[in-house]
Amino acid sequence: MSVFQQVLIGPLKDIGSNPAFFGEVVIGGILAGMLYSLVALGFVLIFKASGVFNFAQGVMVLFAALTLVGLIERGAGVWVALAATALVMIVLAFAIERAVLRPLVNQPQIILFMATIGLNFFLEGFGEMLWGANVKKLDVGIPDRSFMAAGMQINQLELSAGGIAAILVVVLAIFFQKTRIGRALRAVADDHEAALSIGIPLKTIWVVVWSVAGLVAIVAGIMWGAKSGVQFSLSLIALKALPVLILGGFESVPGAIVGGLIIGVGEKIGEVYWGPLVGGAIENWFAYVLALAFLLIRPQGLFGEKIIERV
Amino acid sequence: MTLPLLEVEGVSVRFGALTALTHVSLEIARGEIVAIIGPNGAGKTTLLNVISGFYHPYEGRILFDGRDRTNLRPPDVAELGVARTFQNVALFKGMSVLDNIMTGRLLKMRGSFLLDALWWGPAQRQELAHREAVERIIDFLEIQAIRKTRAGTLPYGLQKRVELARALAAEPQLLLLDEPMAGMNVEEKEDMCRFILDVNSEFGTTIALIEHDMGVVMDISHRVAVLDYGRKIADGTPDEVRKNQAVLDAYLGVSSEGASAAPSETSPRIAPAKPALERPGA
Amino acid sequence: MIYREAGQFKTTYAADQAIFPILQDRIFVALAVVGAFVIPVRFANEYWLQAVLIPFLIYALAALGLNLLTGYAGQLSLGTGGFMAVGAYSAFKLASAFPALNIVLVFLLSGLVAALVGVVFGIPSLRIKGFYLAVATLAAQFFLIWLFNKVGWFVNYAPSGTITAPPRTVFGVMVTGPDAAAGARYVAALAFVAVFALIAKNLVRGRVGRSWMAIRDRDIAAEIIGVRPLRTKLLAFAISSFYCGIAGAELVFLYLGSAETLAFDINLSFLVLFMVIIGGLGSVLGSFLGAAFIVLVPIFLTNVPHTVGLNLPVALAKQIELMIFGGLILFFLIVEPHGLARLWQITKEKLRLWPFPH
Numbered sequence: 022m023s024v025f026q027q028v029l030i031g032p033l034k035d036i037g038s039n040p041a042f043f044g045e046v047v048i049g050g051i052l053a054g055m056l057y058s059l060v061a062l063g064f065v066l067i068f069k070a071s072g073v074f075n076f077a078q079g080v081m082v083l084f085a086a087l088t089l090v091g092l093i094e095r096g097a098g099v100w101v102a103l104a105a106t107a108l109v110m111i112v113l114a115f116a117i118e119r120a121v122l123r124p125l126v127n128q129p130q131i132i133l134f135m136a137t138i139g140l141n142f143f144l145e146g147f148g149e150m151l152w153g154a155n156v157k158k159l160d161v162g163i164p165d166r167s168f169m170a171a172g173m174q175i176n177q178l179e180l181s182a183g184g185i186a187a188i189l190v191v192v193l194a195i196f197f198q199k200t201r202i203g204r205a206l207r208a209v210a211d212d213h214e215a216a217l218s219i220g221i222p223l224k225t226i227w228v229v230v231w232s233v234a235g236l237v238a239i240v241a242g243i244m245w246g247a248k249s250g251v252q253f254s255l256s257l258i259a260l261k262a263l264p265v266l267i268l269g270g271f272e273s274v275p276g277a278i279v280g281g282l283i284i285g286v287g288e289k290i291g292e293v294y295w296g297p298l299v300g301g302a303i304e305n306w307f308a309y310v311l312a313l314a315f316l317l318i319r320p321q322g323l324f325g326e327k328i329i330e331r332v
Numbered sequence: 333m334t335l336p337l338l339e340v341e342g343v344s345v346r347f348g349a350l351t352a353l354t355h356v357s358l359e360i361a362r363g364e365i366v367a368i369i370g371p372n373g374a375g376k377t378t379l380l381n382v383i384s385g386f387y388h389p390y391e392g393r394i395l396f397d398g399r400d401r402t403n404l405r406p407p408d409v410a411e412l413g414v415a416r417t418f419q420n421v422a423l424f425k426g427m428s429v430l431d432n433i434m435t436g437r438l439l440k441m442r443g444s445f446l447l448d449a450l451w452w453g454p455a456q457r458q459e460l461a462h463r464e465a466v467e468r469i470i471d472f473l474e475i476q477a478i479r480k481t482r483a484g485t486l487p488y489g490l491q492k493r494v495e496l497a498r499a500l501a502a503e504p505q506l507l508l509l510d511e512p513m514a515g516m517n518v519e520e521k522e523d524m525c526r527f528i529l530d531v532n533s534e535f536g537t538t539i540a541l542i543e544h545d546m547g548v549v550m551d552i553s554h555r556v557a558v559l560d561y562g563r564k565i566a567d568g569t570p571d572e573v574r575k576n577q578a579v580l581d582a583y584l585g586v587s588s589e590g591a592s593a594a595p596s597e598t599s600p601r602i603a604p605a606k607p608a609l610e611r612p613g614a
Numbered sequence: 615m616i617y618r619e620a621g622q623f624k625t626t627y628a629a630d631q632a633i634f635p636i637l638q639d640r641i642f643v644a645l646a647v648v649g650a651f652v653i654p655v656r657f658a659n660e661y662w663l664q665a666v667l668i669p670f671l672i673y674a675l676a677a678l679g680l681n682l683l684t685g686y687a688g689q690l691s692l693g694t695g696g697f698m699a700v701g702a703y704s705a706f707k708l709a710s711a712f713p714a715l716n717i718v719l720v721f722l723l724s725g726l727v728a729a730l731v732g733v734v735f736g737i738p739s740l741r742i743k744g745f746y747l748a749v750a751t752l753a754a755q756f757f758l759i760w761l762f763n764k765v766g767w768f769v770n771y772a773p774s775g776t777i778t779a780p781p782r783t784v785f786g787v788m789v790t791g792p793d794a795a796a797g798a799r800y801v802a803a804l805a806f807v808a809v810f811a812l813i814a815k816n817l818v819r820g821r822v823g824r825s826w827m828a829i830r831d832r833d834i835a836a837e838i839i840g841v842r843p844l845r846t847k848l849l850a851f852a853i854s855s856f857y858c859g860i861a862g863a864e865l866v867f868l869y870l871g872s873a874e875t876l877a878f879d880i881n882l883s884f885l886v887l888f889m890v891i892i893g894g895l896g897s898v899l900g901s902f903l904g905a906a907f908i909v910l911v912p913i914f915l916t917n918v919p920h921t922v923g924l925n926l927p928v929a930l931a932k933q934i935e936l937m938i939f940g941g942l943i944l945f946f947l948i949v950e951p952h953g954l955a956r957l958w959q960i961t962k963e964k965l966r967l968w969p970f971p972h
Binding site for chain 3 (some may be wrong): 074120121124125128129130131132134135136138139140141142143144145147149154182217260263264266267271299302303304306309310312313316317
């Protein structure tokens with residue numbers, strides 16, 4: 022079999038010969054993509070409002086999940102634990118604004134980026150010191166079972182995760198478009214100084230976005246935690262959200278969502294049908310290459326307007 | 333009659349649906365100082381950007397020395413001997429003034445990477461030769477005292493001067509200046525005028541400049557071209573332009589139809605030294 | 615009073631453009647370089663050489679490489695670990711394929727291989743900038759590590775998947791392999807970093823460095839001066855990866871002795887980035903200060919509890935170490951965002967005036 026056949030024809034034939042399995046792959050990809058979208062959303066919120074590339078988003082997911090599991094393990098009810106975790110994330114947002122953002126205001130972006138890496142280390146150590154570093158099972162009451170629909174096997178837990186992610190996205194969209202604070206957030210994203218000059222308190226805005234990003238992190242933490250247990254590797258899903266950002270743009274909420282879906286589905290299809298040709302385990306870099314290839318065709322990303330550089 | 337140094341022939345530029353320049357033609361002869369004026373948003377900076385290769389025209393041609401150079405990239409335009417300054421000072425802020433000006437001589441420097449790495453022989457001699465040339469420019473523009481200062485920390489007026497120095501360092505044939513005097517006080521403006529005239533007379537550099545200060549424009553330029561809404565509406569000596577009805581209308585905000593019908597004979601002089609004439613209500 | 619430049623007049627531009635225009639600096643640096651070659655070899659024990667000085671020199675070389683790319687040319691990269699891996703695996707392949715090849719040449723050639731790979735992954739830098747580029751360089755990081763993991767050829771089909779440093783000599787002295795003395799490996803690492811630091815300094819104070827900084831500070835203005843963005847950025851990627859490649863080869867050959875791809879994972883990329891930013895972006899000296907800081911802090915943090923008689927559980931000590939490390943990064947960024955090199959410069963300014971500060 023020629024290389025051409027192996028690379029192009031073979032996998033496509035596989036897809037055609039078993040469409041139900043292909044459907045399963047696509048659905049799996051969409052569900053994974055939803056979760057990437059959630060993490061990417063955390064990045065986008067913070068980047069839009071404060072221009073900070075928050076590398077600690079992944080650890081925030083871990084930290085939220087650790088806190089939640091830790092509280093449940095110590096006998097708190099699920100809802101109490103959830104409320105307490107939300108509170109913790111909001112307190113964290115205040116602390117970050119006070120201790121990190123405020124002293125570094127007006128510094129170049131790379132300095133703030135570095136600061137979030139410092140934050141990343143700090144939170145990782147802090148979270149594990151509080152709650153321990155061993156793998157924990159997170160049970161939120163949704164059974165990890167599968168059912169059959171149209172000849173496809175669908176996992177109930179993953180389906181619920183996808184549903185919740187979708188609801189969250191809608192809620193956030195409404196929050197941004199319709200509420201007063203949402204409008205203020207968009208104003209800040211457009212122009213910091215102009216927003217300040219019409220009396221929008223920057224500090225409050227920062228606390229709000231970091232809090233919202235923290236709450237999104239809780240949801241992402243629950244979803245991933247329920248699937249694969251709460252452990253350090255959770256913080257690495259942040260890396261999976263980065264190609265989503267290249268694709269969707271750092272400042273676009275719809276970009277984060279659609280980008281996440283494209284990456285999720287593309288990655289699954291790539292791994293299942295093309296992965297075996299090169300020895301598998303390509304999911305670490307495939308998403309990046311996919312995003313880069315996309316950028317070469319459309320440099321402004323998915324939702325960016327064609328960039329006209331002002332000289 | 334010799335060939336003009338630069339010919340812009342019927343150039344139009346569009347950004348999406350917006351047309352920034354429409355059929356603009358302009359000739360610049362060697363040794364001239366040409367001012368490009370017009371209300372805000374008239375397309376002056378766009379014209380400079382097309383000449384320096386940042387934008388490419390959607391129709392029309394640009395010729396240097398009679399040769400078609402329409403679709404060159406900025407570094408290629410630089411190699412033809414064009415240097416420029418920017419409206420909102422574009423210095424290399426993290427570098428010293430000296431390094432900024434030395435960077436201006438980049439195209440004059442040749443050398444092998446290996447010798448550069450070793451700072452040896454020809455590489456060192458070349459560096460020193462160019463340092464001397466740069467020092468002459470530093471003397472000429474009277475910025476000796478700030479040689480080693482980081483460019484980003486300088487006051488605005490000095491930054492503009494350093495930017496001019498950087499452009500001069502390339503020993504350009506054509507120098508494009510985008511509002512060289514914006515935001516300057518009277519003394520700084522006088523200095524800048526003197527520098528521009530000196531550059532023109534001492535080095536024979538051809539200069540095209542955008543300026544809002546009519547006093548300055550009328551004083552130092554040999555010829556004035558006026559843009560309005562992306563079209564060239566007048567081109568001539570300062571005196572001719574001063575008396576041109578279309579120009580007066582553009583500045584005073586009369587619509588062109590109304591202006592041609594208006595029976596005004598006495599054309600009010602554009603007051604010299606009135607800074608930053610802008611479209612009323614804009 | 616001691617640190618005083620009054621009376622030292624520069625009468626030529628050559629003197630004014632020297633790396634160390636002030637006499638005291640020249641004397642100090644000359645002494646420091648000679649001292650660095652002689653003193654540790656004579657007096658430092660195995661632990662200091664192996665755990666502190668050798669990694670410091672290797673990391674300094676890598677930080678220097680990244681600083682050329684990020685600090686001078688303004689292209690943020692998170693692929694350093696990947697480029698170092700290219701150097702290490704090339705050195706391993708070259709050394710095992712050509713046993714007669716001098717190890718210094720092996721290192722230089724591996725640097726060249728890394729430079730080529732760096733150029734390939736630098737191509738997107740023409741179209742994408744800033745954090746987008748940083749994320750794109752992660753593609754290099756993950757792809758390269760995956761490649762070295764998957765393709766057995768790179769490790770000569772060793773079932774363990776590790777590469778080991780073969781024994782090689784320079785001037786009859788064993789510098790790599792299990793029998794090489796720490797002192798010899800130290801001197802080899804020092805010689806490389808000294809030469810390449812000098813070359814880096816020469817590059818950044820001349821034509822090449824100015825075009826890098828021009829692209830970094832204002833790419834549009836740089837273009838109309840005649841700087842060609844793609845060529846300039848790719849040159850920065852090439853030189854930077856060359857440095858990182860050699861550092862990667864040294865990491866295995868002079869320091870670890872043997873390694874898997876794990877040694878070059880994303881954490882290494884971040885570690886080197888820390889060194890550059892904490893030391894000072896756009897500063898050759900800063901690369902050294904940053905490397906020293908990152909090497910010394912963990913050692914300090916692990917040893918302090920012991921010296922004060924505190925016995926912490928290993929896990930807890932690790933967690934506290936992470937917290938302090940993260941906290942220190944924040945602290946330094948807040949106190950001096952321009953890095954240790956700027957702090958040093960400020961101290962020098964004060965010393966020039968001392969003891970009469972006004």
